[in-house]
Amino acid sequence: MFTMGTDFKYQYAESWFRQMDRLIHYVNKDGRVNALYSTPSIYTDAKFSANEPWPLKTNDFFPYADRRNAYWTGYFTSRPALKRYVRIMSGYYLAARQLEFFIGRGKSGFTTDSLGDALALVQHHDAVTGTEKQHVADDYAKRLSIGYKKAEELVSTSLACLSESGSNSRCSSPTTNFGQCPLLNITYCPLSEKNFSQGKSLVVLVYNSLGWEREDVLRIPVMSDSIVVHDSKGREIESQLLPIANASSYLRDKHVKAYLGTSPASKPKFWVAFSASVPPLGFNTYFVSSGKRSASISSPSTLYPQGSKSRNLQVGQGHLKLQYDAAGALSRYSDSKTRVEENFKQKYKYYIGQDHGDGDDPQASGAYIFRPNGSVPIKTDGQVPPTILRGPILDEVHQQINSWIYQITRVYKEKDYVETEFIIGPIPVDDGNGKELSTEIITSMATDRTFYTDSSGRDFIKRVRDYRSEWKIEVNQPIAGNYYPVNLGIYVEDGTKELSVLVDRSVGGSSIKDGQIELMLHRYMSRSTVAQYFLASFIL
Template sequence: MRRLLRLFGGVPGPSVHLPSFTQIFTGIFPIHYDPPDGFTFEINDVSPPIQDDDLLFDYNVEERVNDFVAAALLQANVTRTNHIMWTMGTDFRYQYATSWFRQMDKFIHYVKMDGRVNALYSTPSIYTDAKHAANEQWPLKTGDFFPYADHENAYWTGYFTSRPALKRYVREMSGYFLAARQLEFFKGRNSSGTSTDALADALAIAQHHDAVSGTERQHVASDYALRLSIGYKEAEKVVASSLALLTGLRLNMTYEDSVPDFQQCPLLNISYCPPSEAHLTDEKSLIIIAYNALGWKRKEVIRIPVSSESLIVLDSAGKEIESQLLPLSNVSLCTRNYHVKAHLGRSASSLARYWLAFSATVPPLGFSTYVVSSAKKSESSSIISTQFTPEENINNTFEVGQGNLKLLYTVDEGKFTRYINKRNSVAAYAEQSYNYYSGYNGTDRVFQASGAYVFRPNGTFPIKPEGEVPLTVLSGPILDEVHHQLNTWLHQVTRVYKEKEHAEVEFTIGPIPVDDGFGKEITAQIITSLNTNKTFYTDSNGRDFIKRIRDYRSDWDLDIHQPIAGNYYPINLGIYLEDESMEVSVLVDRAVGGSSLVDGQIELMLHRRLLNDDARGVGEALNEKVCVLENCEGLTIQGKLFLRIDPRGEGAKWRRTFGQEVYSPLLLAFSEEEINKWMGSHITTFSAIDPSYTLPNNVAVITLQELESGKVLLRLAHLYEVGEDKDYSVVTGVELKKLFPDKKIIKVTEMNLSANQERRKVEKKRLDWKVEGTPEEPTVVNGGVVDPVKLVVELAPMEIRTFVIEFDYLKTFAS
């Protein structure tokens, strides 16, 4: 007998770099995840119901049972074992559930009476047990299903980039949430006060497959963003109070005037930060707390908008440090003014004139304090950047970069053409440019349009500077910047930091013009001379890098109809190319779509504005706008790409380490205080872990959270794949005693990834599946059991381990 089961489908398998016991049983439906044709019973559907009153002329029990059996046998022919499932329902269904269950009850009754198949309501676990009991050998799939298409001109690779502003907001709030939860733990949860829970809920909802993907209607996207904003406001209070406590531990906190009022700047990306822009007096200075959520010390450049040019910057020890002032561009000012008015409902009243940049060093899971004070012009240590416009010279070139990294630019085209790193002797041709695809203006599935889901380009067009737009170069001791206005809606700033070995490309795109009646999809290209033989690598959810080969699928013979869209892949962390001698890596600040459509070239889609719906359920064109009163403009986005070229085999260290820094930027909080009083009475630097300890460079803390029970949830992740790096693709250990030096650990319980079951109990219930052939077992195994005395957690490449830790708070050590 065949069983028809109502449940949801599975997901692709785990990392190929993990042992076989991490494999999961999954499946795919023959056609989407709908019921078979003729078996949808929404109140206004056209599928004929069972009419079982034999006195009526349309009595059809036998006919409908035959239809049911035929559909079941058709699916059984492409399904292993004699157990199959039907998902009775799909998107936009069950608005009236009674009509569904009335028909399903009848079908189960009459199909059982017929006897050719057995129909029943079921559950995922019953179905899985039945499949397992069949003792079948199953194929092993280690790749993914991208790119997906539902017909020859409809590749669902557009949503990798759709709604780039929302994608960035989700990414930004995810990094903020990681830091906020850590600070909440250091302070201690307050069951009756503010918490990070609202932000957790908003981020969880935003992971829906029609949320961060960008495949929702505009009013729904606005609702997701509103929920994130509300959650942020709650978490912001947690961060402020936690930092007030941690910086004020020397104080008697009963005095209310001793508690600093820490402000944060969620619109810092558009150069809007009221506390940093305030005019500083001789009595008051700007206190900046920079919190690092990573488990290792980091050094990076902080940039904040300021209104004065006479400033000095002090570090945590009160020592004056080097700083640089960079004038705000007209593009930054226009973007800032419009969006502050749009999002806050008021004008950006402050008079920010510069970006103040200085290098900050911050300990692991801790903070450092920096002080910005006004100074007499003769005493100011902030160096104003040298600004110049390159002119034609004999070589038509100029160089940017104060440290190991140099970018060589051509004056006439305004592009860098050479990447030079003195430290590792890399000297490579590299060029960056922009194109756009004209979106196909179809109206239905036959004449397929480019839309929120589907990417269907209708021609490629280079974006060239409109007229003679000169480059502007800013140079100083911290960083160099090259500003390039390509047209009225595309502006770029390329930054080279003195102490970094990657180039940072910041783009401002929008409003994308659509006056010609065509939507446009904007891409950036990094062009190199690498011989890559159609091969490139993209990340899988920021974890494994998967090998991609243009116009090729390892599982089947590919008949490519859309050579551009059919070679696009999701990119969450980055993409890289390699040949015999070099590798080129590009990291991103949000999820985007990308590919290598030409050997030696990386392409990333950055922004989309389209005029037709792609008929996949949104019912609305992807034409985002931002409004100030009655004036609405197409969405403008600002984002960053990060480029680095290394000798082959050396790029993983940067991708993994800097990738964590992109995901978890320094959290900045500001307060205006009297400097001498502050420095003498407050803690100016703090680390939650043992001062002699830092996490291994191949391990990240991805969760550190106090649970409502008072226990602590800890997740640790190994960042490297097997064989990815000669130094870091190894089993490593984390010492819990040094991670929590001031607390007495009394119990460590390992959990499954979602932390709702103990791992040992899950392993006892795990089913052992037979696999076709003899697949090669990875050479690495998971880390061992945690010794209750040594308390060292082992992690193998790509492994994530989750623990619930209990402390004896009565024996917590004095700090």
């Protein structure tokens, strides 16, 4: 098989095929080889009929480089906000398709077709990868938004039909009107930002598109601290109030004004957190209202403000606990259930993006290419001590890493993982240097250069630094040449313990040193245009 064509070449299709016709003509005129236009199916049928053994390849070709210093590992992280948007919309599309099936296609007057088309389009190799220009990225996001708005109407109508009694006969005109809050990532939900006095309450319907029961903690922004939560049977359930961080409020003010054209007259002060349990392919309802909270099952978070000092600050209400040192840095992880204890650190750093060539190689870091020119550690030195929030459902640790990185670490009482959320940006480039921000998770595990990354969210592939099992490799860029796509997760192990990190969007990652995992969270090149702000999280 000789493949024909490449990027942009088919804009000259007439010339291309004319030359290919001539090549086929003269090859066949010679008579020793028969050349023909083919397809993958014709080719594989011919190979199969030859009854020859085929080689089996079980790994991949990552990381790819087309020149000595041109490792295509930067696009694993480029445009992280768009990558997250695609992932959210993909999950939403799955749920919307299920609801479309439940009530019957066409009955609501809306379909999921537009969202499906937008998601298909954004799978292009210059779309979700983040390698497109800014105006093209804007167009992709706009198409997703248009598709979402049409699917949103379908979802609202479908849930109203399913929640009302006798839904099969009333689906043509349900009386319930469910709204949705797609901007919770910037703490904006007009439906919950209301005064629940005078007997009013917010009905929260939670739908589970998975094939098994799911229990998770929901967080909804509210205006008052006099909030209670009841389940579908009218029983008050455990809830917790968490003050909204200033960093989140700033992000909300900035983007809601851009979204609405004006700033809301008032804004929420708290998150109300409660645990929701939903059956497989089903839904459950909860009621948020104003009232006096039962002290035994509902309470606000206990706030330990910035400036509090403790040499052995421990966070976690359940079997999983994190310990912080006097400087406010994470120092130890322990789990009484699995009996795992490990020294544990998390740090930030950024790689300086190469913005010009050296010698005969003009290659620079860009949307595709990761070519670092040294790294700079980001130190907090305890200048801004962490803020600790404790409560019956979860504990939170808020840390202002520097002027453009804010981090929230959550430890849930009933969960066996740690969740980390960060607000990054805008990345300063006043010094003329592009910056590629990474976070490091450091342990004392002896991992022998080995780590594992997922294969498109499925099975995990073994990676060994500076090594390929099928050929001898020369790695010219020791950092970029060992970066891999992380779509679902990355882990290291030493025979007795394992450290796993799950991500909420595709990013680049590696284990540059034994016992360490690093993830590139964001990048801003002096020559490229990537989104300046984004909100992200990962789970340990």
